[in-house]
Amino acid sequence: MIAITSSQVRSHFKEICDKVVEDVEAIIVTRSRGENIVMMSEAEYNNMMENFRVFSNPERYQKIKDGIDQYEQGKYSERELIDD
Template sequence: MLAVNYTTLRDNMKTYMDKITDDYETMIVTRKDNKNVVIISEESYNNMMENIYVMGNKYNYDWLMESKAQLENGMASVHDLPEVEADE
């Protein structure tokens, strides 16, 4: 996690935004009076929101944990999928 003050961020905005998106970094922007903000990429945000949704619903969570246990216990199988033509 990166921490940078507002002035440094403002002077190097592109560099920091590239680091956040390219390296999946999280950045804390420090401000006066402890009114800090956190910057993350849109991809990281979307992933976080999806995880909150899946883990926040008991039925989804239970299904996911059951699937994980099946995989860990060797109860998974691999199947070849048929090729699909682009115009189908």
């Protein structure tokens, strides 16, 4: 993660936004009179929130983990999808 000042963000906003999106890089914006903020792409934010929802529900997380374990142990069957 890169840390830059809020004045640098104001001066180079487009370039910083491009870096955030193209390099999948989160940027910490430091502020002298308050708490820092983090800039990230919408795709990264959505991914982070989805992971948060999965990991915050122990039952859902366990089902996913069990499915991965079954797959890795070869305990699965392949099926063809039916097109309607």
